[in-house]
Amino acid sequence: MKNFLLTLLVFCTGPLFVTAQHWRINGYKDTAAITIVNEGKEVKVQSGATAATFPLHSEGQLLRLKSSAENERLLRLVKVDAARIDKEYHDLDRSLLAGEKLINKANTFAGKKLMIVPEGYNGGPDENVDETANNNGGEAGGVNETPAADDGGNLWKDNWMTLLLAALGVALVSALLTRMLVKNKKAPEAAPVADPEPVAVAAAGKEPKGNAAELKKVKQELAAALAELEQLQATHADLEKKLNVNRSFDSSYFNEAFRKLVAPMHEALESGSRKDTLEAVLKMAMHFSSLTRYKIAKKQAFDEANIYYLLNQKAPGAEVAVTEIDRTTPEDKIPKNIRTVTDLLHEQGSAGLDDTILSGYRIKNL
Numbered sequence: 001m002k003n004f005l006l007t008l009l010v011f012c013t014g015p016l017f018v019t020a021q022h023w024r025i026n027g028y029k030d031t032a033a034i035t036i037v038n039e040g041k042e043v044k045v046q047s048g049a050t051a052a053t054f055p056l057h058s059e060g061q062l063l064r065l066k067s068s069a070e071n072e073r074l075l076r077l078v079k080v081d082a083a084r085i086d087k088e089y090h091d092l093d094r095s096l097l098a099g100e101k102l103i104n105k106a107n108t109f110a111g112k113k114l115m116i117v118p119e120g121y122n123g124g125p126d127e128n129v130d131e132t133a134n135n136n137g138g139e140a141g142g143v144n145e146t147p148a149a150d151d152g153g154n155l156w157k158d159n160w161m162t163l164l165l166a167a168l169g170v171a172l173v174s175a176l177l178t179r180m181l182v183k184n185k186k187a188p189e190a191a192p193v194a195d196p197e198p199v200a201v202a203a204a205g206k207e208p209k210g211n212a213a214e215l216k217k218v219k220q221e222l223a224a225a226l227a228e229l230e231q232l233q234a235t236h237a238d239l240e241k242k243l244n245v246n247r248s249f250d251s252s253y254f255n256e257a258f259r260k261l262v263a264p265m266h267e268a269l270e271s272g273s274r275k276d277t278l279e280a281v282l283k284m285a286m287h288f289s290s291l292t293r294y295k296i297a298k299k300q301a302f303d304e305a306n307i308y309y310l311l312n313q314k315a316p317g318a319e320v321a322v323t324e325i326d327r328t329t330p331e332d333k334i335p336k337n338i339r340t341v342t343d344l345l346h347e348q349g350s351a352g353l354d355d356t357i358l359s360g361y362r363i364k365n366l
Contacts, residue, residue: 021109023088025080026119032078034102036063036112043103047077056103062093063103074099078116083254168232172225176218253291256310261287275348282341283356290357302357309355322357326365335359342366 032047036056040063044053054070056063065071075082075098082098089101096104106114261284268276287310290303305320325334325342334342338361345352345366352364 021111021113022115022117022121024117024119024121025084028080028116028118030079030116031118031121032080032116034078034106034114034116036103036107040107043106045074045077047079050077052077062096063100063107065097065100065103068097071097071099074102078102080116081255083251083258168229172229176222176225179218252311253307256312257287260310275350278344278348279350279353282344282358283353286353286356286358300360302360306357322360322362324362324364326352326363335361338363 030048032045035044035046036042037044037053040058041056042053043056043063045051052073054074055066057066058064065074075085078099085098085101089105092101092104102114102116106112261280265277265280265284268280287306290299290306293299294303294307301320302322305322308314325338331339338358341358342363345363351366353362354364355362
């Protein structure tokens with residue numbers, strides 16, 4: 001019985017000793033290594049058969065890349081999008097770019113090395129990727145704008161429920177083991193040493209009634225504990241499933257928001273076009289309003305239409321009725337808050353805002 005309990009103890013606590021130098025990603029196809037070299041003046045990045053070395057400089061305790069362009073090249077090489085890195089290492093300095101977060105995380109390890117590997121990868125923490133890789137300045141690969149469903153990155157950082165289950169298992173097994181050891185110490189005091197009858201009973205292959213009753217009780221307690229553990233595991237699986245659904249939605253939405261809203265706004269600012277800048281800012285404001293109401297359960301009927309437009313998906317259920325405003329719409333039919341927007345668009349010579357909905361109205365063909 002003691003051996004069984006010790007085995008259960010090892011089973012419950014074993015996963016707590018996972019190395020911290022690997023970042024395992026579900027659906028990741030490559031194996032990448034970020035290694036700080038030359039006393040922190042350079043970082044070597046390897047991914048599959050491709051490698052590159054990037055110069056670094058220090059800002060206090062932080063290691064920084066030469067430019068944002070270098071950051072983009074590094075991300076294309078490791079093939080992990082910035083949103084996923086920012087989410088995994090959100091505890092690092094917010095001023096760091098995504099690639100710089102990988103670099104500074106690698107710098108915290110004794111070996112100055114961070115491995116990015118697929119889920120289920122069994123290599124050791126010091127294992128190198130292909131040393132015959134070609135150094136092409138980090139131009140190989142690219143950022144996947146629609147990443148695979150996130151597995152939460154670091155196994156124990158996100159799966160807090162697993163840590164809870166392990167802690168419960170350790171506490172349960174320790175209590176049962178202590179109980180049995182105490183009772184075994186008391187057993188010799190209850191039975192006289194000189195009494196020949198227990199020896200005769202043992203020789204006949206029979207157990208004393210007291211030991212049999214205690215064993216039965218312990219078995220019942222263990223069965224109840226295992227049943228409770230199974231229920232906790234089922235609850236954990238359900239919570240993890242819901243968490244993965246939310247992660248998948250966020251990853252898809254914000255990648256599309258960057259492509260359709262953020263990037264066009266920066267392009268408009270760079271080009272100096274007031275018309276394009278106005279359109280981009282108005283779209284961002286409308287979509288941010290819709291997402292905010294959606295997340296805090298105060299959504300309006302047209303908010304989901306804006307969200308599904310960004311996701312390139314058709315909204316479930318009946319299509320939301322939207323009123324269109326164009327050049328033929330009479331002034332008295334345009335609400336005051338919408339008229340403010342149409343006036344601004346007229347001033348910049350804009351024709352409208354594509355498929356973006358403002359308070360139930362779509363502005364097109366002005």
